[in-house]
Amino acid sequence: MSILVNKDTKLLVQGITGRDGQFHAGRMKEYGTNIVAGTSPGKGGQVVDGIPVFDTVAEAVKKTGANTSIIFVPAAFAADAILEASYAGIQLVVTISEGVPIQDMIRVTSIIERNGTKLIGPNCPGLITPDEALIGILPGMIFKKGNIGLMSRSGTLTYEVVNMLTMNGMGQSTVVGIGGDPVAGLYYIDLLEMYENDPETEAVVLIGEIGGDAEEQAAEYIAKHMTKPVVSFIAGQTAPPGKRMGHAGAIISSGSGTAEEKIKAFAKANVPVAKEPSEIPGLLKEKLAKVNA
Amino acid sequence: MKIHEYQAKEIFKKYGLPVPNDVLCQSVEEVEKAMAKKDGMVVVKAQVLVGGRGKAGGVKLAKNKQEAIDAARQILGMDIKGLTVEKILLADAVDIEKEFYVGLINDRNTKSVTLMASAEGGVEIEEVAKNTPELIHKFPIDPLTGLLDFQAREIGMQLFGDVKLARKAAGILQKLYTLFVETDATIAEINPLVLTPDGKIWAIDGKMNFDDNALYRQSEIEAMREADEDERKEIEAHEKGLSYVKLDGNIGCMVNGAGLAMATMDMIKLYGGEPANFLDIGGSSNPQKVVDAMNILISDKNVNAVMINIFGGITRCDDVARGLIEALNTIKSDMPIVVRLSGTNADEGLALLKEKGLPTVQTMSEAAQKAIELSRVQES
Numbered sequence: 080m081s082i083l084v085n086k087d088t089k090l091l092v093q094g095i096t097g098r099d100g101q102f103h104a105g106r107m108k109e110y111g112t113n114i115v116a117g118t119s120p121g122k123g124g125q126v127v128d129g130i131p132v133f134d135t136v137a138e139a140v141k142k143t144g145a146n147t148s149i150i151f152v153p154a155a156f157a158a159d160a161i162l163e164a165s166y167a168g169i170q171l172v173v174t175i176s177e178g179v180p181i182q183d184m185i186r187v188t189s190i191i192e193r194n195g196t197k198l199i200g201p202n203c204p205g206l207i208t209p210d211e212a213l214i215g216i217l218p219g220m221i222f223k224k225g226n227i228g229l230m231s232r233s234g235t236l237t238y239e240v241v242n243m244l245t246m247n248g249m250g251q252s253t254v255v256g257i258g259g260d261p262v263a264g265l266y267y268i269d270l271l272e273m274y275e276n277d278p279e280t281e282a283v284v285l286i287g288e289i290g291g292d293a294e295e296q297a298a299e300y301i302a303k304h305m306t307k308p309v310v311s312f313i314a315g316q317t318a319p320p321g322k323r324m325g326h327a328g329a330i331i332s333s334g335s336g337t338a339e340e341k342i343k344a345f346a347k348a349n350v351p352v353a354k355e356p357s358e359i360p361g362l363l364k365e366k367l368a369k370v371n372a
Numbered sequence: 373m374k375i376h377e378y379q380a381k382e383i384f385k386k387y388g389l390p391v392p393n394d395v396l397c398q399s400v401e402e403v404e405k406a407m408a409k410k411d412g413m414v415v416v417k418a419q420v421l422v423g424g425r426g427k428a429g430g431v432k433l434a435k436n437k438q439e440a441i442d443a444a445r446q447i448l449g450m451d452i453k454g455l456t457v458e459k460i461l462l463a464d465a466v467d468i469e470k471e472f473y474v475g476l477i478n479d480r481n482t483k484s485v486t487l488m489a490s491a492e493g494g495v496e497i498e499e500v501a502k503n504t505p506e507l508i509h510k511f512p513i514d515p516l517t518g519l520l521d522f523q524a525r526e527i528g529m530q531l532f533g534d535v536k537l538a539r540k541a542a543g544i545l546q547k548l549y550t551l552f553v554e555t556d557a558t559i560a561e562i563n564p565l566v567l568t569p570d571g572k573i574w575a576i577d578g579k580m581n582f583d584d585n586a587l588y589r590q591s592e593i594e595a596m597r598e599a600d601e602d603e604r605k606e607i608e609a610h611e612k613g614l615s616y617v618k619l620d621g622n623i624g625c626m627v628n629g630a631g632l633a634m635a636t637m638d639m640i641k642l643y644g645g646e647p648a649n650f651l652d653i654g655g656s657s658n659p660q661k662v663v664d665a666m667n668i669l670i671s672d673k674n675v676n677a678v679m680i681n682i683f684g685g686i687t688r689c690d691d692v693a694r695g696l697i698e699a700l701n702t703i704k705s706d707m708p709i710v711v712r713l714s715g716t717n718a719d720e721g722l723a724l725l726k727e728k729g730l731p732t733v734q735t736m737s738e739a740a741q742k743a744i745e746l747s748r749v750q751e752s
Contacts, residue, residue, distance in 0.1 A: 180586035186515045188483045218685035233631020235683045291480045314634035317641040325615040325630025325652045
C-alpha cells in the first residue's frame with residue numbers, strides 16, 4: 080500500500096513533446112513508472128521515447144486506459160489542460176506548471192471537484208511511491224521504500240529532508256509535493272487522512288512554510304484525528320511581512336501566516352517542530368519509539 | 373503587485389463604482405491650479421504604497437484653496453514608513469453618516485474569491501479582524517455563478533438594514549467582484565465605503581493588489597507599476613530567472629528552490645547571523661544564472677560573505693560545481709564564499725570545488741556557521 084500512486088498507476092504525460100515534458104517522461108520511465116501515453120495537440124501519432132502521443136486526453140484515455148496524468152504545459156495553458164484531463168475521466172492530475180494565475184485555479188478546482196478529480200499542484204515537484212511510481216520531477220535516487228509519509232509545499236527542501244531520512248535508514252511510503260501556490264489541489268488535511276488510513280505509513284513528516292493557515296488547520300486536524308505520529312518543519316521563520324518568498328503562497332500578510340503562529344499551533348497538537356531540517360530523523364525516531372513502547 | 377489609491381480609484385471608476393471627483397497632483401503649483409476649479413472641501417491624501425497614511429499625517433481635510441495648498445506643502449516630500457511622498461490626491465470631501473468596509477480576497481481555504489464586509493469601516497480592518505472577528509461577515513463566492521443578485525442584496529441588507537440602500541450596495545458589490553476577477557486582483561478593498569446623510573454611497577478609499585502570475589494577460593495593470601529601488605532589483609532578478617528579495621543582513625545567500633532558500637535564511641539566523649536576502653536560482657546548473665546571482669549579491673553593499681546552498685536533484689552536483697567555477701572565474705571579486713553541495717553526485721562536485729580552493733561543506737548547518745564566521749572576520 081501507499082497513497083495516491085503505485086504500481087497500478089497508468090500515467091499520461093500532457094505536454095510530452097515540450098522540452099520539460101520529454102525530459103521528465105524519460106526520467107519517470109527510467110525509474111519504472113508505467114507511462115502509457117502522452118498528449119500534444121497536433122502531434123498525435125508521434126512516438127516519444129517509445130510512448131505513443133495523442134492529440135487529446137480523451138483519445139489517450141480511451142486507447143490506453145490512463146488513470147493519472149502529469150501536466151508540463153506552460154502556465155497560461157495549464158487550467159485548460161487540467162480541465163481536459165478531468166473531463167476525460169482522469170482520476171489524479173499532477174500539475175508541475177509554475178506561474179498559473181490564481182483566478183484560473185479557483186475556477187478549475189471548483190469544476191474538477193464536481194467531476195470527482197483529484198489534483199496535486201500546480202507549481203509542485205509531484206509525488207513518488209518509492210520503487211513503484213515516480214510522477215513528477217523529483218530525483219528518484221534519493222528515495223527509499225519504507226514507512227514514512229512526507230508532504231511539503233516546497234521542492235528542494237523536500238529533497239533535503241528525504242535525503243536525511245534515507246541516510247538515516249528511514250524509507251518513505253509516499254512523498255507528496257503539494258506545491259507553493261495559494262490555491263492548489265490536495266492539501267495537508269486531505270493527505271493526512273490518506274496517510275492515517277494507509278497501513279504502510281507509520282509516521283508523517285509535514286514540511287510547511289509561511290503564508291496562509293493550512294499548517295494551523297493541519298495541526299487542528301492532527302489533534303483530533305491522527306493516531307500516527309507527525310513531525311514538522313516550517314520554513315520562513317525569518318521572512319519579513321509583505322514580501323513574497325519565491326512561492327506565490329509564501330507571503331506573510333497583516334500579521335497572519337507567520338512561522339510563529341504555525342509553530343504554536345503544532346505545539347498545541349503535540350507535533351514537534353524541528354529547528355533545522357537535520358533534526359527531523361531524530362524527532363521521528365523519538366516519536367516512533369514512544370508509539371512502539 | 374501593488375498600486376496606489378489613485379490608480380485603484382481609476383479602475384473603480386472604469387467599472388462604474390461611485391468615486392468622488394479627484395485630481396492627482398505632484399506639486400504645490402498643480403494643487404493651486406486644481407483648486408481654482410473647486411469650491412467645496414477637499415481631502416488631501418498622500419499616495420504611498422503603505423498602510424497607515426492617516427496616522428502618519430498623510431491625510432488632511434482642507435476647507436478651501438489656501439488650506440489645500442498648506443496641506444500639500446506639508447504632505448509632499450513627507451516620509452511615511454521610509455517612503456517619500458511624491459504624489460497627492462485631492463478628493464472632493466463628502467459628509468459621512470456612517471462608514472463601512474467591503475473587500476475581496478482570494479481565500480485559500482474555500483478556494484474562492486471571498487467577500488468580506490463589515491459595518492465597522494474606516495478603521496484598519498486588520499484590527500477589527502484581530503479584536504472583533506465576529507463583526508466581519510465573510511461570503512465565499514462560487515466562481516461558476518459569480519455574486520448573484522439576491523446574494524449581493526442580502527449582504528447589502530446585513531450592512532445597511534434598508535432595502536433601498538441594500539440594492540444600491542448590491543450593485544457596488546457586484547461591480548467590485550467583476551473588476552476583481554477581470555483584473556486578476558488579489559485584494560480589492562473599499563475602506564471606507566461611506567453613506568452620506570442624503571442616502572448616497574461613496575467609495576472613499578481604495579486598495580488593490582494583483583496576482584504577479586497573471587500580469588502576462590493584464591498589460592494595462594502592469595503599466596501602472598511604480599517600483600521602488602528594492603523592487604526594481606527584484607524585477608530585474610525575475611527577468612533573469614531568479615527570485616530575489618532584499619533583506620537587511622550581511623550574509624548573502626544563493627540557493628536552489630524557494631523552500632530551501634527560506635530554510636537557509638532561517639538557519640543563518642538560528643546560528644546568530646543575519647541573512648542579506650532571499651535568492652532562489654531555480655533548478656539549473658547554468659553558469660550564467662550563478663554569475664547573475666553573484667552580481668546581485670555583490671551589488672548589495674551590506675553583504676560581506678556569501679553562502680551558496682545547493683541540493684542537487686535532477687541537476688547533478690558535479691554540473692553545479694562546474695557552473696560555479698566558471699561563474700566565479702568570470703567575476704573578479706574577493707568576496708568570501710562557502711559552498712554547500714549535497715545530493716546527486718555531491719562527492720564529485722565537492723572534489724571539483726576543493727581543487728579550485730573553494731571552502732566547501734556538506735551540511736547546511738556547517739555552511740551557515742562557516743558563512744557567519746567568514747562574515748565576522750570581514751567585520752573585524
